[in-house]
Amino acid sequence: MTALLALLVVPLFGALAAIALSGRAAGVAVWAATLVTVAAALALVFPVGPPGIVTLELGGWAPPLGIALAADGLSVALIVMSALVMLGAGLAAHHSIGPAGEGGRMAFGFWPLMLLLWAALNAVFLSRDLFNLYVGIELLSLAAVGLVAIDGKARAYAAAIRYLVYALAGSLLYLGGVVLTYAAHGTLDMGLLAARSPAVSDGLALALMTAGLMAKTALFPFHVWLPPAHGSAPAPASAMLSALVPKASFVILLRLWLEAMPDRASDGALLLLALLGVSAVVWGSLRAIAQTRLKLVVAYSTVAQIGYLFVVFPLVGATGGDLTFRSDAWNGLVLLILSHGLAKSAMFLTVGQWMNVTGSDAFDRLRGLAVAMPISVFGFALAAVTLAGLPPSGGFTAKYLIMTAAFVSGQWVWALVMAGGGLLAAIYLYRPMAALFARSAPPETITVSTSRQLVPLALATASIALGFLAAGLLEMLPSGLPGPLAISGEGS
């Protein structure tokens, strides 16, 4: 319970301190808040007692009047992943952007926005109240847009505006669904909604919320804002934006369909979500193959990877018959989110370091870096292994679980998508890898120290380690898999 509270309030205290304090005090406050939040996240994984879903009614007011929070397996997994990514991005930003309180424009703005983004993520991963989630994703979007625009170039402004247009349109659609839901049921709590007596307007409400969240998650065909936004932000910001921000709206989507209104999750609706996911995998991968700048390859790869998450919907949302495969699909999905987040943040951080050295992320400028900066190139290569889903990595184990579920359920076509997407990832990652390992005179001065190169390597290693540790980790988490097969609960 203490850990849960710390996750909500400590990043906020840190952000306020970063705004109000200056000089060394600001830097100390930011790092204190960061480390305490990381510790609180880890405390959720290693609870004192057996794993169980922790719930909290804020202010002591129970829904429908109050707001309820709950930490289930999905929340815990995402909170821990956020903590690791934030720690890595913070360490990288400490050097590339400058410590908090240093007086410059970027150093002043980056740290409060990072901590506000983090607070918003934790709030969204824990909340079960539809309107509270709306405020949470607004905080997330505004902080994220600020980070996209931070470098002050014309291209960044255009990218930030396009991102904001999509984010705000998405918010309004979501808000429309929330309004209809409350108007029909007089509650915003997911638990109470699950037990509601269905209304005719629920379909429209769910459709509006889904469309809005798809725009915020950058699911094909609402993905056009993502590559320029993630490609224009400074590397530590891109790492957070790609690894974490789309996951927040995705988690809400998942909870809406599986937890709040599972009665509306018809086969046809789940199929539609999965088909959009397949389109995202194909289109994102093809666009990634066509790029000549590494940052854009990595950004388009996010479009494809988000697609996988939607492909899993028909498996985790299946009803009727023997449903033992659902827990495999669910665990695979959680692992996929984690391994993508860790690998993708590692990639953006390495690309940032290389741009620092060579001044560009064009492929031909990367030649020979494998000799000059072996540690960060090794980190990139490990992250690539995870993204392509090769063994032994978190990406592999995730896809293995999902493909098993696909075969068991008889929906083997989703297994083909998983395998085919891995092949496409190998193709779009081949060209940058070839450039990195090309025999060529490396750049003369390497301005990035070994210890800084270790940061992305650590994140990439974690994404590989997930492959080995998956079984143990999944046992430690209360599942949070909604529906008849929930393997969660007290003392499971």
Place this chain on the structure above:
Amino acid sequence: MTGLSLYALTGAVLVGFGIYGLLAKRHLLRRVIAFNLIGSGLFVFFGASAARGETVDPVPQALIITGIVVALSASALAVGLIVAKARVSGRALLPEEDDDA
């Protein structure tokens, strides 16, 4: 038709007007106005639904106040970006929608 239905339908049409402005108009300041119209249309609909029954439900009113403040925050950041963009490019349009760019 009762008064409440009148407001609810007005809210629905306001949302429609706003969507038209957001999608069909290219000047970014006009789009900020359209965004605010959609939001306030939704709020009017919400407010009408809260006034049904014998007593008015205060919960939607509180949510609407929160929503109005959030909309202002988003609008302020949006117009800041528009001014910054216009300062470097001389245009308050997105590049891909700018015929003269």
Place this chain on the structure above:
Amino acid sequence: MTLLLDAVLCVLLLGTALAAVLGRGVFRAIVFFIVYGLLLSVGWVRLEAVNVALAEAAIGAGLTGILLLTTYGKLTRVSAEAEPDDAGVNLPVALVSVAVAGALAWAWSVLPEPTRPRAELAEALPRAGVENPVTAVLLSFRAWDTLLESVVLLAALIGLWLLGRDEDWQQRLGVPQHARPGGIMTSFGRVLPPVGFLVGVYLVFIGADEPGGAFQGGTVLAAVGLVAALAGLIQPPRIGQWQWHAGLVLGPLVFLLAGVAGALSDSGFLGYPEAIAGTAILVIEAALAASIAVTLAFLVIGPPEKGHRE
């Protein structure tokens, strides 16, 4: 008779909204939008939502209007106010708009009988410490929303400040204003602030029992500051002046500390012991109103720019 009044109001709302979307020229669109906001606050009174009416008039029409007008001024300085020709009807978009509006209208017609937390509210309200139910929802039952919302304002402001140029970072905030001495703005600026200040403070303090509260009052206070700045009575501050930064974070900080204090006692995070709930809410609202006033005023002024007269 009242139905006729409502019908006229709705027609006016739709007319001004349509003019704001389709009318020629961005400037006129802004003016129509402000008129729309003022009419809408009358609509909120008709919907028995006086708290919302105050927020709409102060924030929706007032501050958003000033924000749009000052932005228009900034755009004319770089000749970016002109609109491309979008006059023709965009049929696919029109169809989408009609479809969404139609879907909402349909949803209204099929809404089930209102079910709402009436019993829970009746039971909880006496324990909340305030009589205005909207304030109870904002500051007590859904305090977490309101706390997050107060930092949404901060996130927007930090993002906005970052849009200033590196070389202007040490300058005063906003576009320099040079009101003519003895002009209407100057005399307006001398009269309005004292009155506005009293109104703002009054709105914050009656919010516990009557319509009003931190957001409405804070917005009026922000407007006072803006008018004084526009009249040249006060110079906007610079980023880095610690007292203003303290003002920005005061409200969220007090709110957070009160929440944590609740967690340390038995009331739980963001819960207040019943005996002191009213006082706690008043203190939080006062601090919030101060921060909201500073933040909103800064949001409207914009990032630092050069050219201020010292």
